[in-house]
Amino acid sequence: MHRREFLVAGLATLASSRALAQMKMDDMSNMDSMPGMDMGAGHDMGAMSQSAVALPEGEALRELPLLANEATSPGQFKARLTAEPAVARFAEDKDTPILAYNGTSPGPLIEAFEGDRVEITFANRIADEASTIHWHGMPVPADQDGNPMDPVASGSNRVYAFELPEGSAGSYWYHPHPHGKTAEQVYRGLAGAFVVKAKADPIPAEYGDTVLVFTDLRLAADGSMPENTMTDLMNGRVGDHVLVNGQKNPKLSVGVGAKRRLRLYNATNARFLKLAFDGAPMTIIGSDGGLLEVPVAAEEILLSPAERLELIVSFEKPGPITLYTLDYDRGWMGAGRPADAGLTLLTVDVSEIPAEPLPPLPDRLRPIEPLSAPAVSRRLVFTETMTMTATDMQMGFLINGKAFDMARVDIVAKAGQTELWEIANKADMDHPFHVHGTQFQVIEHERDGKVSKPTYLAWKDTVNVARGETVRLLLRQERPGPRMYHCHILEHEQLGMMGIVDVQV
Ligand SMILES: [Cu+2]
Known part of the structure; x- marks a missing residue:
């Protein structure tokens, strides 16, 4: 039987049986708990939104609270981010326990300028769970990037420090990246925006x-x-x-x-x-x-x-x-x-x-230098696998046939060298591909033998790779150290769709 039909049929027959409650997953032995795996808990798979609690609508849009800069000298951004349990009020008369940065979810908006030196003290006050802060898309050193290899234990602090290079203005964000807990910590509320502003912004x-x-x-x-x-x-x-x-x-x-x-x-x-x-x-x-x-x-x-x-x-x-x-x-x-x-x-x-009359938008915003001919080509193939026995179900979200292993380096790259990465999605779902530490340029999409070019040149750190599609991109890592690349459906990342590229000088 085709694997997808097998999966759907398998779920239909097994959904209410004890078998699902005992599921195990490939390469999950290092995760001691797997919440939500018990299908008997009452979440009807076919009625995900029917039981939705109503939320108030139409309130004035709140601006995100700004993370205050505590630095006293220019060119510095210094602040503290505490991840901690909090209570939110989404629905009337109902308290929702969440995780928050500095008491708010989304976390406070961080605004800094190109050229700034950033120093953020992270306090992990989540009970019994490690966390990290990953600076999504930002050009920060590998050891400051909140990788799963650098957990911040519950109750402890660490300082993340990095410089924002000239030309790095953009819409970045920050979120946890601890091994096996990223998906849960994010859906419970930990994510915030980090805007790097240009010194001279062409947008009026x-x-x-x-x-x-x-x-x-x-x-x-x-x-x-x-x-x-x-x-x-x-x-x-x-x-x-x-x-x-x-x-x-x-x-x-x-x-x-x-x-x-x-x-x-x-x-x-x-x-x-x-x-x-x-x-x-x-x-x-x-x-x-x-x-x-x-x-x-x-x-x-x-x-x-x-x-x-x-x-x-x-x-x-x-x-x-x-x-x-x-x-x-x-x-x-x-x-x-x-x-x-x-x-x-x-x-x-x-x-x-x-409204007040506005100055026109400039015709040209900034130059983007196309990345040059790649010195190396690599191919990453995404697959989903599932095997069922009478008592177990094993799922895998794999890159080149492998589930993530923190102790394994998947790719060795050279700092400053342009590479062509071909991401082939041979799975049944779209998978948004993200790589840490740099921005890349998508050069083409291929589907059913038809090649198309993106409509504009852009710096990106995440690109959707639709099922059946191959995306080719050029990237260059400038800084040495291990970098993660993964699917940004966070549950897929958690179930194995992640690898490590070690960038060497
Ligand atoms: Cu995915």
């Missing part, structure tokens, strides 16, 4: 600069966050509510004719966001790693987990304008595929009062 200040962090929330009837189920582990956890800066469908108010600079962050574990504004033209001006060369008009955008885009959105007529989701089939294992289309994430109230 009159466009504003609004960060929109998308997270995904599932609440049980009592307000708590249920643990991951088998379906979550296979597909990645998709919640019942997509939140923007922690709010459901908040309201942004602007005058007619306004143009706004928006930074969109997909900080969900596993939700693909295909988005459009109804009746407000979008122009893409930036990607994961900063501005594009030129603005590019877009009808709709796809943000796979961990991707970011910078937009200019023009609000040309009065009335409510919504940011809503479109259907996107990223491959789903088993029953219970969540509704993707028709979610309203944000409502923009465009008033009749005309």
